[in-house]
Amino acid sequence: MSPPSASINSSVFVLTGFPGLQQYYPWISIPFSSIYAMVFLGNCMVLHVIRTEPSLHQPMFYFLALLALTDLCMGLSTVHTVLGILWELSQNIGLDACIAQTYFVHGLSCTESGVLLAMAFDRFTAICNPLRYTTILTNGRVIQIMITILMRSALSILPGIIRLKFFYYCRPHFLSHSFCLHQDLLRLACSDIRFNSFYALALVICTLLLDAVLIIISYIFILHTVLAIASREERLKSLQTCVSHICAVLVFYIPIIGLTMVHRFGKHLSPLVHVLMGNIYILFPPLMNPIIYSVKTQQIRSRMKKWFSLKLY
Structure with missing residues (x-):
């Protein structure tokens, strides 16, 4: 792979990948491809x-289906740049593609947070108001909640994100991750970024x-x-x-807290x-959520056992 380069005036950015480990990319690609x-x-x-x-x-x-779909889209939004670097195909990404990836990464994180809140409301209703569960969480209301989550994330x-398109990027176009993030692009901009920061x-x-906070409050009542x-x-x-929902909440929020602490105090x-830490934030929840719900949810576990037994015979 030729050395990455991107001039300040170009609309091409270079993803750093895994600094210092370039010679090990063929080996690192194996666990990442497996994940x-x-x-x-x-x-x-x-x-x-x-x-x-x-x-x-x-x-x-x-709600679990929406969570799985969100995790699936998170993987799809980053796989091409992460494996593109590790397979030594390309470290370059255009501005428009970078902004689009930024939109999906942050939007899907917001979606996952909203789904986890909806699942907490489901558990709160099932345990604290069991007799009214079916009248509160009707199919129509579930659809409304899911649409609200998606619209909140999308809008x-x-x-x-739109303002990123019109910034002047005067600093060398080297991004510090293997995918695009909002704060990474802001770091390269010489325009007024106060609105974006706030x-x-x-x-x-x-x-x-x-x-x-709302998830914690719901569990206090539970x-x-x-x-x-x-x-x-x-x-x-x-x-x-x-239990499975609590595990999913921890799997989502712990990497976010860890990444925030590293960015804030780990200069x-x-x-x-x-x-x-960035890759853990992106990949850990999509990897662990299916395992958590497969192990802890009896209906999914039994169905998967039946499905695999049919495949074997």
Whole structure:
């Protein structure tokens, strides 16, 4: 692969990839290719099981299907640049393609946060208002919630993303990750970026942070309701229905917190640490969510066992 280059006046940007490990790219590509294959296979299997199993046609699993679709799209939005670098095909990306990737990466993160909040509302309703569950979470209301989540994600990040197209990028066009991020492009711009900086902060507070607070509040009410149940077995049964969702929340928010801490306080760390944290933020939730729900959800687990047994015979 020829050395990457991009002049300041061009509309081509260079993705750094994994600094210092270029000679190991053929070996690094093996685990990354395997992870992407598992992301695609795992989430497609979850979608297939939910679509074909009538007992899973319930609000919680509709939200899970949207979560799997979001994770699948997250993998699709970054696979071409990450593996393009590791397979030594190209480290260059055009401005328009970079802005589009930025839109999908951040928009899908916002979508996943919204889906996790909707799933928390589902668990809150099922445990705290079980007699009204079917009247509160009707199919029509579930569709409205899902459309709201998608519209919030699609529209809320547009103002900041659109402005990226009109910035003047006067600094060398080297991006610090193997895919495009909003803060990476801002770092190269010589235009007035105050709106983007403040808007990005406000968006994080109004989406990711607010969703996390509402999820915590919902679980406070859930815990209060569960502790009021007299039977120990019933308490455990109620809490077990929340385990997979709690794991999915932790799998999503812990990498975000880690990446934020590295960007904020890890200026002295190797650039490789920033790149690895970025890839964990992108790939860890899509990889783990199908595993979590396959292991912890009896209906999905039994359906997958039946599906694999039929394939073997």
